[in-house]
Amino acid sequence: MMHEEMVIACCTDIAGKVRGKAFPAVQFDKRRKRGIGWTPTNVQITCFDVIAESPFGSLGDLVLIPDEAARVRVDFEDGGPVEHFALGDIRHTDGRAWEMCTRSILSSALERLRTVTGLTLFGAFEHEFQFRDVPSVLGDAYTAAGFRAERGFAETTVAAMRAAGLEPDTFMREYGAGQYEVTMGPARGVRIADNAAILRELIKAVALRSDHKVTFTPIRDPAGVGNGVHIHLSFLDGDTPATWDPKEKHELAATAGSFVAGVLKYLDSIVAITAPSVVSYLRLTPHRWSAAFNNLGYRDREASVRICPVSDLSDVAKAAQFNFEYRAADASASPHLQLAAIVHAGVQGIEEGLPTPDATAEDLSLQDTGALAARGYLRLPRSLPEALERFSSNPTVTGWFPEGFADVYVKHKQGEMAFLEGKPQAEICSLYEQVY
Secondary structure: OOOOOEEEEEEEOOOOOEEEEEEEHHHHHHHHHHOEEEOHHHHHEOOOOOEOOOOOOOOOOEEEEEEEEEEEEEOOOOOOOOEEEEEEEEEEOOOOEOOOOHHHHHHHHHHHHHHHHOOEEEEEEEEEEEEOOOOOOOOOOOOHHHHHHOHHHHHHHHHHHHHOOOOEEEEEEOOOOOEEEEEEOOEEOHHHHHHHHHHHHHHHHHHHHOOOOEEOOOEOOOOOOEOOEEEEEEEEEOOEEOOEOOOOHHHEOHHHHHHHHHHHHHHHHHHHHHOOOOOHHHHOOOOOOOOOEOOEEEOOOOOOEEEOOOOOOOOOOHHHHOOEEEOOOOOOOOHHHHHHHHHHHHHHHHHOOOOOOOEEOOOHHHOOHHHHHHOOOOEOOOOHHHHHHHHHOOHHHHOOOOOOHHHHHHHHHHHHHHHHOOOOHHHHHHHHHHHO
């Protein structure tokens, strides 16, 4: 049968979806200059394909411009169509960045970091996902047998990652029912979030070709485990690692310590962006190895920000290994928005001169609320409405984003919640499982 290869120009949006428009691949160079048409109200399409209240209505025109640096072309060599797409930026027709473009918002946050510190962000997203159509086998968690059951899927995914310019790291059978984790090597700047979006799309593409169904939903079953996104971060000064200082508290360089302090100070107001679904808050509870308080942990997987271990056995220098991870996140969010919120919070901490925080070494859920508050620890929001209230009522946080963004974001999430109103928890979990 005849066919002509097409490429999708796409972007991540407020719903955490990758949306776009396809065109013949031979037009790519032209589209890099003039883009493809896009509609402002598209930003208000929720994950359930309901259009939330929009300030744009039917008015306005934009262009989505694919970026050659974020172009992916993977031939699976199975006789099927080539997987071909490119992330890009949404702009006004005069070339200005559109205020709601998640990739442009991240670029602005990274420019703020560079201006204030001279540093470059270096990092990677770590993902968990589950097979929806594979029965869980008792005793398979973390086992070779569990990996072996999906070895073909794993090896195709790794090959696709490498073909797409991602550096494959690990793939393992995780703890939950049909749950796996995939990690990749670090990248710089915007590419950190680009790679996260690319990886999710590649896994979905492999699943489609393997007759599998996968989900990145924050939680399928409240009685089970959730699927997290762990965002590993460090800094480079040119090409020199700039996060580790053995003379400083927790071995965090002073700038890195202030960055982490800023993230923790504003965490309760940015979690609406980093964990933005209704079911995200079923996962962000104590004893789920996720995050429930705005605390720093030294190698503690219940902390919102964790200082990660380094190995004395590695041939990689300690300074290059040293990083911290943000754990109050999941894949219902745009990785570009997640990273932008984290960077802004961190740079705010640097600008405020915040000291490196203490690291907790106890179960905060067992401590007195008043005593925790006196130490600066807050329970993270317990629901999406509470998270949105903390976001929208914090002028420092909303001020990091372009004019009008905060209002659009809240209205988008209100539209998402309205679709779920009156539905039982099991149905809500099922719906999120389908869309993510």
